Amino acid sequence: MPTPERTTLPAIVAAARDLLEEGGPTKVSMQAVAERVGVRAPSLYKRVRDRDALLQLVAEATVDDLGTALAASDHTLAGLARAYRSFAHTHPEGFRHLYASSPDLAPLQRASAPVLQAAREAVGEQRALDAARFVTAWATGFVSMELAGAFRLGGDVDAAFEYGLTQLQAALRRS
Template identity: 35%
Template sequence: MVYPAKLTAEAIVRSALDLLEGGGKEALNMRALAGRLSVQPSSLYRYYPDRAALVAALEDHAALSLHGALREASRDRLPREALSAAAHAYLDYARAHPHLYGLMLAPRPPAPAGPGPGKDLWNHVLHLVGAVTGIPDDTGAAVAYWAFLHGYVQLERSGGFGLSGPRGGFERGLKALIRGLAHPDEEKGEGGAGP
């Protein structure tokens, strides 16, 4: 039991994550969350004024954890190897946390990206891609990379590959994408040992 005096924003997010991961976005409501924490729903509003604020905190958590997974996977690797390892970490994260991933990348109206975990995640992807293309702020290439990853995840999640499965399509597509993004000097140099 969590007593209201000991209730924290972190405890609320942890319990909300359990609800989300266990039952999807539909299971995430303030009444169920309050019941899980053994508090009155009104106690939650002191930390999160509404469900949208709680969802935003969960999205931040998802961006932080995905960023950490990509950073860890790509650490101390040559550029092309780092980009490939990050892609596999992205796919692993989406598979391990489907509801959290879905929440983070749910459709929403375009808006300027302010500072925060989502922007930090994007900047890391931009850095990894830029190390391969040779262009530090290569937004077009980063969008192509992210679109490939997200598209694959969505097709896999929806059963879009059918009974035959993707038949190595992820590896083949990833290798072709990275090869196509590679700066000519990077392809001949140290990063050429990648996929």
Template identity: 50%
Template sequence: MPTPARTDRDAIVAAACALLEEGGTDAVTMQAVAERVGVRSPSLYKHVANRRALLDLVVGAAVADLDARSGAARGPEDARRSITAQVEGLRRFARERPRAWALVMGIAPDGPQPTTESAEASVRSLLEAVAELTGPEHALDGARLVVAWANGFIAMELAGAHRLGGDLDGAWRWGLDRMVDALGSDRAAG
């Protein structure tokens, strides 16, 4: 090889991820990223096309991270427990990396536009659990119900929109219980 590389794409993406959580999308400047990996900003362009592409890579890394956790959380045989574990995992991720989560959800003001095809791929194992409750017919509908609720709840939680007081964790559990009950109601009712 030529001149020994002082950094690489992974390090750059990692630095960008860190900056994202520290200061939001605005903090992810090419200069800040460059400084963190120990080069000058123009050198970054030898590794990523531009800032936009870098943010896309950050989103991709976040989705991969989420997938990894989701895979790790897979396990419980019981459908109800499985669903619970998965939405809890989603919530945990969102709390640990709120800005990355917002970026993945597509609700970040300056974020890259929906690159989220894989967002729902990570939900595939959820489909199986849901199908046990709804039957195959409405597995997709049911998964969408659960994921929409979880993401909506998390979004409002992170945005601080839940300020009418009350017990937030209680609302989460209550909502989850009702929702999982509802998944099976279709079958029971016919």
């Protein structure tokens, strides 16, 4: 008689994501994930090749969740940037992990679809990819600095973010 399943791949990935958010990538170990899902570490290897593969699955699940958050926005470039920022604040370690890993292309394409569509509407088909990269790069830089505590000169960071969005929109209208 086969041994009953005591955990699933989605449960393993969810546990790894929770551990990542609790303490960064160093907290994600096969042993810690196994304890979290209630099995012994060797049992994980039935579902996941190794820690690197697990971290890859975490990145892909995070991209999928980011895509869901972006799809739920108002689909303007400003709304998408706000949703992106909100996602990063809700999942700061997952957000950082996205840029420290290389998720598969398919989840990235799904997640970026709303941004590309909004960019098409803002600047047209010919420059849509450039505009999407411009907005994403600015938002990623801003949010990464914000999460790192780099804005220490005072002032209202939320207002600065909105100012940046206004300037981006004006620049794209001029292009």
